[in-house]
Amino acid sequence: MSGASLTTAGAAAPAYRKVGSIRRERRWALIGAYVALAVFVLFFLTPPFHMLVTSLKSSAEIADLSGNPWVVRRPTLENYWELLQQGNYLLHFRNSVIVTLVVVAVTMVISTLAAFALARMRFWGSATLATGVFLTYLVPETLLFIPLFQIIGGLGLYNNLLAMILIYPTLTVPFCTWIMIGYFSSIPKELDEAALIDGANHFQMLWRIFIPVALPGILAATIFAFTVSWAQFLYPMAFLVSSENMVLTVGIVSDLIRGDTFQWGKIMAGALMAAAPPLLVYAFLMDYYIAGLTAGATKG
Numbered sequence: 001m002s003g004a005s006l007t008t009a010g011a012a013a014p015a016y017r018k019v020g021s022i023r024r025e026r027r028w029a030l031i032g033a034y035v036a037l038a039v040f041v042l043f044f045l046t047p048p049f050h051m052l053v054t055s056l057k058s059s060a061e062i063a064d065l066s067g068n069p070w071v072v073r074r075p076t077l078e079n080y081w082e083l084l085q086q087g088n089y090l091l092h093f094r095n096s097v098i099v100t101l102v103v104v105a106v107t108m109v110i111s112t113l114a115a116f117a118l119a120r121m122r123f124w125g126s127a128t129l130a131t132g133v134f135l136t137y138l139v140p141e142t143l144l145f146i147p148l149f150q151i152i153g154g155l156g157l158y159n160n161l162l163a164m165i166l167i168y169p170t171l172t173v174p175f176c177t178w179i180m181i182g183y184f185s186s187i188p189k190e191l192d193e194a195a196l197i198d199g200a201n202h203f204q205m206l207w208r209i210f211i212p213v214a215l216p217g218i219l220a221a222t223i224f225a226f227t228v229s230w231a232q233f234l235y236p237m238a239f240l241v242s243s244e245n246m247v248l249t250v251g252i253v254s255d256l257i258r259g260d261t262f263q264w265g266k267i268m269a270g271a272l273m274a275a276a277p278p279l280l281v282y283a284f285l286m287d288y289y290i291a292g293l294t295a296g297a298t299k300g
Contacts, residue, residue, distance in 0.1 A: 055079050055269035062264050079265040088243050092251030099164045100229040107172040107225040115180035116206050130181050137174035145238050159241045168229050176221035183217030223285055227278055248274045
């Protein structure tokens, strides 16, 4: 009896050590992950923190190189107040909001209809056309703005916000269409068959079935279109001249940099306020964005 007990105890000891080893490895892996994440967060939060510190300094304190650039000796909101009360910052903000909202609406209408047609209404060449739509997104915008400049000039839309509304969808529509093609393709085909049996047409299928089911993918595409439209710099710099028609990305640079004079406090304050809308969108819709991207990555 005692020999059997010893045998059982001897067999259990290695198993206990193995379980303890696995737990120890998982603990060290978790610690390593948190350390890597902390380094990553520190690295990417350093520039925004420096921007915040600089925006809270007066021009005299910024020019004083003897102090610590990471410490604010006399915090002030003067830079924010002057941006909101003087100059064209609020006008630039309004222009950005108008352009972004219109571009997002146009992008989502075109992308949703195109993705539904390419993913569910199978026709000859639909797969090739879907790949071609995505390949257009890979063309660098630095190669496109010269021919687009000629087109916009021919239409008489130079220095006009309407030019941005026409140009931005060339950046947003291809990628948003590709995201939703993958998402629509992952929806079971039995839904199509059931809707057709019930007498629904393709528009009714899209509106009543596919849009509600594919809402995470649509939100992911919407967030992408919003981010691209809000943060675009090259096209506004090339096509907008007067300060009254500029959006935030170029308005800050144009109005707050005069020759070799940089109003660093106002530039940092303006950039931080301009970054607030995308930050809020990602903060509230990040789960939907990730769900839409991961679901659109698989087909079947």
